Amino acid sequence: MGCRSSQWLQEAVSFAEEMGMNSLFFEKETKDTHAIVTAENDSSETGVKDAHSTATTGAQEASSFDKAAAEDTSFLEATEAEPAFLKREITLMATGDNLMHMGVVNAGIQADGSYDYSFLFEGISDFLEVADIKITNQEIILGGNELGFSGYPKFNAPTELGDAIAEAGYNVVLHASNHAADREVSGLLNCVSFWENHPEVLMVGIHKEPAESHDIPLLTIDDITFAILNYTYGPNLEVIPESVRGHLDMLCDWDRNTGYMDYTTINPQVLSDIEAAEEVADVVIVCPHWGTEYTPVPSSYQETFAEQMTQAGADLFIGTHPHVVQPVEWIESENGNRALCYYSLGNYVSTQKQGLCMLEAMAWVTFRATEDGVVISEEKTGAIPMVCHYKSGPVRAENVYLLENYTQEQADVHGIRAYGGVNLTLNDLQTWSEEILGQWVLTSDAVLEAEGEQ
Ligand SMILES: [Zn+2]
Helix, strand or coil: CCHHHHHHHHHHHHHHHHCCCCCCCECCCCCHHHHHHHHHHHHHHHCCCHHHHHHHHHHHHHCCCCHHHHHCCCHHHHHCCCCCCECEEEEEEEEEEECCCHHHHHHHECCCCCECCHHHHHHHHHHHHHCCEEEEECCCCCCCHHHCCECCCCCECCHHHHHHHHHHCCCEEECCCCCCCCCHHHHHHHHHHHHHCCCCCEEECECCCCCCCCCCCEEEECCEEEEEEEEECCCCCCECCCCCCCCECECEEECCCCCEEEEEEECHHHHHHHHHHHHHCCEEEEEEECCCCCCCCCCHHHHHHHHHHHHHCCCEEECECCCCEEEEEEEECCCCCEEEEEEEECEEECCCCCHHHHEEEEEEEEEEEECCEEEECHHHCEEEEEEEEEECCCCEEEEEEEHHHCCHHHHHCCCHHHHCCCCCCHHHHHHHHHHHHHHHECCHHHHHHHHHHC
């Protein structure tokens, strides 16, 4: 995925030289310095001369995706006189399902009868402020307020939630979910129209015009182009209605004649989209809505599909749907491609009744633009555990908290005790976080302080 970036970097370096600058992107020397020096020492093994060692640094330290770019030494001349820390970072954050049960919908009703959902994102505003790419999974269609609001099983949520998402600073909203067609195709189309009012937000996964393939959605940050693809395993139907086909991006295949879903086979369109995305983007992000609900381990079809999509060229997976957090891991495909996979972030907001559903994850990914292309820097990549908190009597969403700040006193008054009959404890949440996310857990300080240094 590095070729376009290498080109971009060469152009930037030429420009900098013309302008008499050492580098356009000469960054701070902070704690990264140590890692780079270490990698320089290692670089002797690759046969790359010391003078060029930063070219391999990014690849070694941050797990390069692009072996071809790493072998391309054409940039060496251009960077011969460049300083050893030529790089910069782009950060991505993603949160899970906005599962708009009526206890969440009703929590947004104001004294004057209007709706306001900005409170839902207050707990993570520091992260939304500093990240470059900010993704939310809008599980529930914003089908038009005139249809009325409803929770399970056929949901419809107020468009004011979309306004709050945009206002909070999210710049990507995922809409390919099993609930996208809950209010038939008319609700889906209303939702597409709604997002036209927010051109600052890239809406993906559903479409106004029916077609097997659509343009690859792209987000460009500082000249680095990210493709963001979003698919759902299916709508909540065994047969995908003709009216919905082509409006909703499908992860699983279906019989083109009968519409019967085939949940064991990946939709070939997904793989050709990924291949097309690789041609036009530096980084290919795939957001699959998949997996088995309430199961904190990936299913075999998630693993198989992840391998197939990695083989096709995906670099990062942001998974949603199971309502619980699933692990983060590197996927390596047979052709040597590598992708980081967040199998499931869990919910972001809900009033579900299972304790495990109250634990959720914010994905935090740091990309580094180096001479080798764009790579994921493991150092500042992981998951920040959070807790969905609601009240009971009546059931109302309250807020989302970072697990690191959550207290037993808060757990003692969580609405899930009365509503779900669950004796939720802080220790449960911490144990689940450790068991599922393990070494990938990040603290807010690690993320926000790192950002502050830039
Ligand atoms: Zn779902």
